[in-house]
Amino acid sequence: MKSNYIIICLLILLSLSSCKKFLEPAPRDMLSPVNYYDTEQQMNNAIAGVYDILGRGQLYAYSLQSRLATEADEGFFASTSRTTGPQFYDLSSSDSEVLDFWTALYSGISRANAVLENINKPDMDETRRNAIHGEALFLRAYYHFLLVTNWGDVPLILSTAKSVEGNSVARTPAAQVYEQITKDMIDAEALVPSITEVKIGGRVNKSAIRGILSRVYLYWAGFPLKNTAKYEDARNWAKKVMDDTEAAHDLNPSYSQVFINYASDKYDIKESLFEVEFATTGIYEHGQVGSWIGIRSSNADIGTAYGFIGASKKLYQLYKAGDLRRDRSVAPFYYNADGTKAYWTGTTFYGRSVGKWRREEETARPKLSQNTPINFALLRYSDVLLMFAEAESELNNGPTQACIDAVNKVRRRAWASGINTITITNQGTGYTSAPTVTISGGNGSGAVATAVITTGKVTGINLSPDPLTGVKLGSNYTSPPTISITGGGGGTGATAVATIHQVSDAEISMMDKDAFMDLIIEERSRELCFEAMRKYDLIRWNILGFTLNQMSNDIKSNAPDNYKYAALSSSNFQPKNLVLPIPISEIALNKGLVQTTGW
Template sequence: MKKVFHPLMIMTVAVLCFCSCNKFLETTPSDFLSPANYYETEEQLNFALNGVYDILGQRAVYGDALISRMGTEADEGFYAVSSFSGPQVYSHSTADTYVLNLWQLLYDGINRANVLIENVNKPKMDEGKRNAIRGQALFLRAYYHFLLVSNWGDIPLMLKATNSANETSITRTSQKQVYEAILKDMEEAETLVETAQTVGFGGKINKSAIRGILARVCLYMAGNPLNDVSKYKDALKWSKMIIDENFHALNPSYQDIFINYAADKYDIKESIWEVEFWGNTAGPYREGGRVGINTGITNPSTAAYTYGFIQTTARLFNSYGSAKDLRRDWAIAPFRYQSQGTIKANWNATQVYERHCGKWRREYEVVSPKSMNDSPENFPLLRYSDVLLMFAEAENEVNGPTPEAYDAINAVRKRAYGKLLPGAVNVNEANVPPGLSKTGFADYLREERSRELCFEGLRKYDLIRWGILGSTLKQVSAEINANAPAALKYAAKAGTNFTEPRHLLLPIPIYEMGINKALTQNNDW
């Protein structure tokens, strides 16, 4: 679903912005609108804002790469193509196309935001609406920098619009300084945007979304490589603000969260911020993504065509313990489709690595006919369960495993076991074991994040900030080599190929280094 944006708006805005350090600098648009004769009305500001948002749904960002081709490099699953190479199996190079496209699009988004911020005061309009536009642009500029710094480390910090093709010699800024700029932008944005209650749907940035992402940013800063443990207090503050507001709540049904994404239904109380997708390419515009196509259950039928590139690891499957955890058989499909595409056949108990990611099920889509290559399903960037788990983690780090930390994680686990549904009994059955040490609670929470948030693009970065990505991948690789069927032992490639520190960061694209002579390369690349 795409409630706010219209593709024609994006086309209008695209020619207004130079794209920092990418191929766009080498072209001269034949039909160019300069900022000097645009940004004259509130409508034009909103068109420009739509252009800043649009980066989120591009194929090289959440439209495909960050949810599948670059989103499974951890211990939850593997890219189910034996011959494939690339970031998902740590066999990429400095010339990798996915790496280059992600870098370029994120800087494109930053520049679009910068142009808008520099022109936001031009039209006469309601100041509250102007502030909301400025706040969203500030936040998106910060969020794109956040994606860059968490993937590349030191990066060029771009806080002004690129106005000339000659502005290409820009040095990298330290991660610490980039994060400080991110916090500054996000904290200002939080004071400017509307509340989630006012916005009413997850496709538009709201105060809760900013507070939740601020908590995430602070957790990243508290962990590896910055290890600024003072930021745990800030993560606690921002996540607690959302909880204390008493507006957001867990959807009682885990599977309904994902059915809603497929059925174009918003649930702002659970799904606080999501990437918007729209349509089935039946018209002239292409605003669909590949949620449920690359990340669903393999299905040859055009009624719900799915490539099913993501399959699970036994580590994730076994972490649920049993089918009592209702998340297991939704997040990991217990069945496959037969050749007809509508008949389901269950996997047997020993067939674990064969199972696909099951969160995104195209059978629930309401857009017809279904496209083989584009899906209207939105993708979550922040859910309320993540807020609760971030709060529990930060509370434990600051104050130890307090009752408040237990309450937060237990709320997530109650939902997992169906204890929030009407008529539920034995409601404490799923609770975390009492009396855990600080370390024991942290270990339990780390696995709970995987059980709850698997296949949502967060696991690799969690493992990095905890300082255990390399060791975890090696363990999973050994498990696959020991236990996976022969035809699927290629799933161990990620752990086999991973080396540290090389693969903790992506390489600076060689193409960009050819344009920007001030760039230096990451270690071991």
Template sequence: MKYIFKSIVLIVVFALGGCKSFLDTEPKDFLSKQNYYTTEDHLNRALISVYDILGSNNTYGSNMLGRMGLDADQAFYGRNEKTGVSVYETAATDPLVTAFWQAMYDGINRANVLLENVSRPTMNEGKRNTIIGEAKFLRAYYYFLLVTNFGDVPLKIKTNDSPTETNFPRVSKREIYDFIIKEMTEAEAMVSTAGKVGFGGKISKSAVRGILARVCLHMAGHPVNDVSKYAEARKWAKMVMDPDPADGYVHALNPSYKQIFINYAQDLYDMKESIWEVEFWGFADGTYSESKRVGSNNGIRAHHTDNATNDLIGYAYGYIQTTASHFMLYGSESKTIGSVVLEYSNDLRRDWTIAPFYYGAAHNGAKVYPPATVADMYRRLSGKWRREYELIKPKSKNDTPQNYPLLRFSDVLLMFAEADNMVNEGPTPEAVEALNKVRRRGYGKNLKAELVRNIVITNQGTGYPATTTVAITGGGGTGATATATVVGGKITDISITDEGSGYTSAPIVTITGTGGKSATATAVISQIAATKADFTIAEIGTKADFLKLLQDERTRELAFENLRKSDLVRWGIFYQNMQNEAQDMVTGAASTWSVHSRYFTNVRQKDEVWPIPAREIGLNQGLVQNPGW
């Protein structure tokens, strides 16, 4: 069953027809608290408006997708802006930072209004409690985003009806975290189980528990450093990993890493893996839609005019370009086939997370696969959200129907492993197994099959038309597909569009095109079966060693999902890591990309948090600016 959250906007209309009308004290058309919130439907619509903040342009709908520096050392902003939060040249007047602050407090205020009026309608108390739980959780989540990005912030848990009451001082980070944990804990008892909810766009007990684990890890780390919260983080993560005591629902990893993101592109739910996600649907020109820019901002760059109407590729700005260090973190191996040297990673996540191709100069869908030189590593873009997998057509230039993950089960496993390591002063078998589950999936172990990873052209042939086809047959497997690029009648490239599965030997590649002759190619299958994914305790060593493994695994698994900067901050290594990247990029990148090194060289210690928006300080006499800003 399909569930789509739609935006609900409550509009206040005043009739200003003349002086007498302007001075009237009684509004003629006004959705006030007195004449709204009187039915169960009113409450549900108000709750949708609280959810709606998650998908706004100022949050996960656009700005947070590559434009606010949240990917930290994983990537850099690959456009030409020289100032702004996107390149760590932030100011208190930055429009994206200001809009983010306002969006968070807008969501908080919507939740406050709902919670203050939730008892008014006559309705089933169980349904009322579910609404209360979801509203409390969302309000707490918006405070979590505020405290991790601004530090101390005002705590507003009731609506303000007085136009003269404008003094709201900042509250300490500890107090904000205490409030978040209290609210989310209360919400956990009130919302439905994941099995009952059935899809990732709505809050479930699993979502609350997983985010509580994340909150507790942040409170345990820098700058609050309340290490007692590691035990709480472990507890909440373990509750997600275990069968739900209420209905036995069990979360599990999707066997295929790339399928997670294809599901987001095609509105397919997999709540066992994707526990909580922001839902989008349709496209901008549709009569009914809730589309935003997942895959447009953070996809594989294809931004020339003809791609605006290209239903194969789709238009994408490609704001996120990876760093060489992030690329190399997945490991790299080579294999020689004839005179051709192939470069690949046994970690299947790399070439999905970091696109191994870019669209060529013809802008007609042809993919160009660069070599693994340092300069070309910086060329590579975020590849998780690929517009080619979208089903809705025609494809909008800017807006997409793709969903965006807020909590995946692999994140829960890694959070458990980290918390367990800290609680037990070193790795335990349970923690190592949680890490290894994520790694096995990353290395394709859950697929239990070989994949077609490369196709090498051994003869380009002559006389082939643009409509030349490529067939992959035999080898004991199924599902592998590829497309040919033809230039001057010659086969210049064969791009794999699906790696397939189950191959026990290299399949046969057949190239067919009217008038073409002599072209041949050889398929190369992966070496998954020979690849070691698991770590043992003996190999890991100390608590510090295991933490470093987990830090690296989190960036491999969760890259470009808006978690990296806050992770680095809580680990106390944000500034150092950004300095390291600045040095690498200045000395190691070709001049084409080193010009973007300002993304890293601009960073100062104060950039752990953003400045309090100047507009808010002007309106709120109780606010003071963050140190250094």
């Protein structure tokens, strides 16, 4: 720890690069705090340094999506060239990525503490002072939250080091760390502006704090602390977001558009409450969202990408017919070398990439190799609705109508209103080429299909592929459209009928507590997959080991031979893997630290 403590507020000026909309370039030289924090601009630069940690590679640039938080049941590390590391539950206390993660978080805490200790020093606008004060409090708490969820008991650091001596600090019990996290966040909520004043999701705001507080309390209520009294706090803070008439939070009508916005540098503060910002130009940090986790590509026009994470068969099969989230979250295609798309067949479960973040949707130019400007969401409104529903059900020993309504709001947004099936009722005769299929009526539009002929008969009608929805099933149909089959080199007689998806099919009805919890476990994966939360959800529900064992057994039994390696991401799990090891180098520096049992 000593190595972190002596990096006090002086580091604030080193790299201020993660937030592309509101941060200005700042000096990179080293100054004593005695000679700094004298102006409002210097305080702006200082808080920029605290935000900077979020965009580090060890956090949301890539590690938490592809190394440290994806090792659950939604995907696997799709590479045979590496077989050890946190993503395989095969690591030691000397693992460099774990050390980098730990170091980045304590660096962020040191920077936040330096801001807090000097917040009253400059003569500046009081509204701006309060905002910076709140931002620093929240970010210090958020970094502690990431620490306690990954390591359990951790040193709680609330001041900068004043000397290289005397920095032996013991681990603080997790419950005490949670007490400080929630205190800091609640204090911060009163100081920062509303999201409508901030106007972007890249800066701490009241909605972001309220929603993250709900998450913090849910984790506190779950395993291992099991302080179930905190479910009430989780429910209440989520409800503050939902009841905020000024912000009027709501879901974007299109699930795909949420992620297109992140790629095209557009803010949607109704849906996206808090996000980490990246860019590809100037001094700003690059991310690997869409590259390290995304659709693999070797084409420079699309944007080159590693696509380290493969989507799991389990995740793909969680989605039911009509759920448009499936083909956004699990890419229905892969890129050829020339940038064209090749579509997977419906029975191919392995080899599919994470599809939420797509380099082809980036609007910034030029596109850099592997590096992307795609923002990463830390909190979306759909998460708030699902957290509210879970906490409300726990408080009432089963779902209330408010729970059902919140979940249904998420599910309705996800549902198709296009073609469901096309059934051939007469194959006809005499077709020498594929006839034209026309879909009309039904008050909807956008569906496109093609016919398949065999020995002069129409033997299949297939909806055409679409990069966003998987197939061009259209939308807004209120009744089955008419299917017309014409042409085809003289053939006649083929007829077909269609059925449609209806948004009401998405809705759930009242159920008991256990059934509702099972639904929440699945729904959070369907909605929030690959957003760096699944591992932690499974831990707080105390089902991570069980879930990974199921996934490993399924892969070993059912995956094609060339994908058996995918079981490595789940088969090595041991109970000690519920937390990360304290880095051995930190134990050597900080004599107050004691290693976690098992590590």
